[in-house]
Amino acid sequence: MTATSPAQYDVIVVGARCAGAPVAMLLAGKGHRVLLLEQAAVPSNMAHSTHLIHPMGLAYLEAWGLLDAIEERATSFVDWSIDLHGAFLHGAPPPFAGMARSAAPRRDILDGELARAAVNAGAELRDNCRVNGLLFEDGRVVGVQAKDGKGQSFSARAGLVIGADGPASIVAKCVGAAEHHVEPPLQSNIWSYWRDVPVDHLHITIREGAGAFAFPSSDGSVLVAANLLHGDFLRSRRRKKAAFHDMLRHIAPELADKLKQGTQVDRFFSGCTRSFVRRSCGPGWALVGDAGMKKDPVTAQGIAGAFASADMLAKAVDRGLGAAKTLHTELAEYERARDAWLLPYYNFTLRLAAFAKPSAEQAAFNHALATDPEGRSQLFGAVSLTFSPDKLMAPGNMRRILTRAALSRQ
Ligand SMILES: Cc1cc2nc3c(=O)[nH]c(=O)nc-3n(C[C@H](O)[C@H](O)[C@H](O)COP(=O)(O)OP(=O)(O)OC[C@H]3O[C@@H](n4cnc5c(N)ncnc54)[C@H](O)[C@@H]3O)c2cc1C
Numbered sequence: 001m002t003a004t005s006p007a008q009y010d011v012i013v014v015g016a017r018c019a020g021a022p023v024a025m026l027l028a029g030k031g032h033r034v035l036l037l038e039q040a041a042v043p044s045n046m047a048h049s050t051h052l053i054h055p056m057g058l059a060y061l062e063a064w065g066l067l068d069a070i071e072e073r074a075t076s077f078v079d080w081s082i083d084l085h086g087a088f089l090h091g092a093p094p095p096f097a098g099m100a101r102s103a104a105p106r107r108d109i110l111d112g113e114l115a116r117a118a119v120n121a122g123a124e125l126r127d128n129c130r131v132n133g134l135l136f137e138d139g140r141v142v143g144v145q146a147k148d149g150k151g152q153s154f155s156a157r158a159g160l161v162i163g164a165d166g167p168a169s170i171v172a173k174c175v176g177a178a179e180h181h182v183e184p185p186l187q188s189n190i191w192s193y194w195r196d197v198p199v200d201h202l203h204i205t206i207r208e209g210a211g212a213f214a215f216p217s218s219d220g221s222v223l224v225a226a227n228l229l230h231g232d233f234l235r236s237r238r239r240k241k242a243a244f245h246d247m248l249r250h251i252a253p254e255l256a257d258k259l260k261q262g263t264q265v266d267r268f269f270s271g272c273t274r275s276f277v278r279r280s281c282g283p284g285w286a287l288v289g290d291a292g293m294k295k296d297p298v299t300a301q302g303i304a305g306a307f308a309s310a311d312m313l314a315k316a317v318d319r320g321l322g323a324a325k326t327l328h329t330e331l332a333e334y335e336r337a338r339d340a341w342l343l344p345y346y347n348f349t350l351r352l353a354a355f356a357k358p359s360a361e362q363a364a365f366n367h368a369l370a371t372d373p374e375g376r377s378q379l380f381g382a383v384s385l386t387f388s389p390d391k392l393m394a395p396g397n398m399r400r401i402l403t404r405a406a407l408s409r410q
Contacts, residue, residue: 006135009035009158010321012144013123014131014171016042017107018306019289020164021114025064026314028122032321035156036115036123037146039130043112048271050191050225050297052104052202052215054384057304059099060311066113074105075216079201080380083252085208085358087366091373093380094387102202102384106218110303134161134174134285141175141284160317160327161285164310169291172278177287179276181346186296186353188233188272190244191225193217197262199224205252208357211298212252221265224248224255227298229355230272240268273297275350277339281331288313293338295346296353299383305345308385309338348382348389365398368405375401 013024016038024036053061058076061067078100082089092100119125128149135143135155143157163171171177199222202215211227226247228236236243248256273294280292289306316334320327358366369375378397381387391397 006143006155006157007035009033009124009156011035011160011162011317012037012156012158013162013164014144014169015163015165015289015291016115016118016125016127017046017111017164017166017289018114018303019291019310020162021111021118022060022064022307022310023162023164023288023314023317024123024125025114025118025121026311027317028118030314030318031122032318034118034123035158036118036125037129037131037144038115038125038127040127042115042125042127043108046107046111047269049107049302050104050189050223050271050300051107051110051217051303052102052300053110054096054102054300054304055093055099056096056385057307058101058103059097060304060307062099063097064117066117069113070103070105070110073109074103074218075200075220076101076103077201077216078102081201081203082380083205084366084369085206085363087363087370089370089376089379091376091380093384094377096384096386102215104215104217104223109218131165131170134171139283141282159284159321162313162317163285163287163291164289166290167273167276167294169278169287171285172287172291175282175285177278177280177282179278181275181277181343183275183296183350185230185272185274186350187211187227187298187355188230188270189225189227189297190233190240190247190268190270191223192244192264192268193221193223193266194259194262195221195265197222197224197258199255199258203252203255205255206352206355207251209355210247210251211355212248212255214255222262224259227355233270233272237270240270244268271297275346277343277346280335280338281328283328286313286317286331286334292335293342293346295349298353299345299349301345301349301383301385304385305342309342312338344388344390345382345385348393365402368402371405371408372401375404
């Protein structure tokens with residue numbers, strides 16, 4: 001290699017959080033030469049996302065040997081309480097791979113552990129490095145151009161560039177990845193952190209045009225959030241604190257009262273997103289996590305979904321680079337399998353995020369779910385990525401749940 005020739009890797013991963021760090025870790029662990037590039041400092045927080053992780057996500061953290069470190073800083077919990085337009089559902093979501101717990105570590109803790117694991121597995125991590133373009137040869141992506149923290153430009157080459165660089169993905173932009181299932185932002189979250197507030201599990205309230213949620217987070221703190229329809233959020237974004245307290249008092253007064261017992265320990269944050277699915281592979285490139293599919297956060301599926309997609313992609317790339325089949329065939333199969341799995345959850349999430357007034361039939365079904373343990377478990381599974389919403393909402397399944405609930409009232 002001359003002084004000016006770019007370094008060569010098997011895989012370059014752009015973005016080192018929930019999707020990028022695991023895919024780099026898994027591929028480096030298989031012996032591939034991986035460069036992991038992140039524009040932020042590692043570890044660092046993420047101001048525009050809450051961070052509830054469903055049992056599926058904790059199962060991946062356990063399998064990767066990271067859960068003990070996470071649980072040292074974040075109290076995990078089992079139960080969920082959901083008030084769905086006045087139907088009260090309490091219980092545990094279905095376990096995934098034997099894991100029944102949920103947790104909500106702050107992102108500097110979670111993403112820091114993930115990045116450390118990637119490095120321990122052999123990936124080369126360069127943080128404070130911003131990718132600003134891709135290298136192409138004969139229509140194929142062959143590498144990246146980037147700038148390091150000192151402003152020095154460099155390039156690196158690889159057989160595959162993975163965009164794990166979030167919704168505004170530079171990789172997606174440079175390859176012109178087409179979007180489908182596009183929806184504008186539906187609802188927005190305003191949240192902060194308190195100490196000494198008696199919340200020991202997940203609480204969610206959903207009403208027409210509004211929502212609220214709370215759960216234990218890291219280092220003894222509790223995250224409490226209000227959900228506003230996006231239009232209401234835009235109108236009140238300059239008075240976040242007042243909008244948060246007004247909403248909480250209005251739809252979750254018990255939670256509002258609990259806050260009075262505690263001390264707020266951080267500022268108010270807010271976030272929202274449009275939703276889309278992107279074509280996620282092509283010659284020399286692939287997308288994973290929010291770069292490939294981004295949906296409203298109301299079901300908190302982003303982190304667990306990113307872990308599972310990273311695992312699916314890493315297996316496909318490992319097989320493809322091992323030339324069992326061609327890399328392109330494996331990547332196309334990854335995208336097909338991801339969409340087949342996640343699109344029902346995507347559609348379900350967007351329906352929930354509209355915070356629409358339920359029809360009489362839907363209201364009756366919500367109340368039936370509250371009295372039917374199997375139905376409730378299915379709903380919790382539809383939120384936590386383990387029970388297909390299409391099965392939950394299948395007419396025959398809804399009829400059975402309604403009938404069981406009616407019989408239980410006899
Ligand atoms: C308001 C809100 C609340 C949410 N709440 C939850 C929740 O409670 N639970 C949950 O599971 N999910 C939640 N999500 C979703 C969750 O935040 C995402 O799904 C998750 O962060 C996706 O991880 P990722 O690694 O794909 O992308 P990101 O976490 O966005 O990471 C992408 C990384 O790429 C880096 N990057 C970007 N461009 C470049 C570049 N050019 N060069 C180098 N690096 C680059 C970024 O700095 C970033 O670190 C929420 C989202 C929102 C908007």
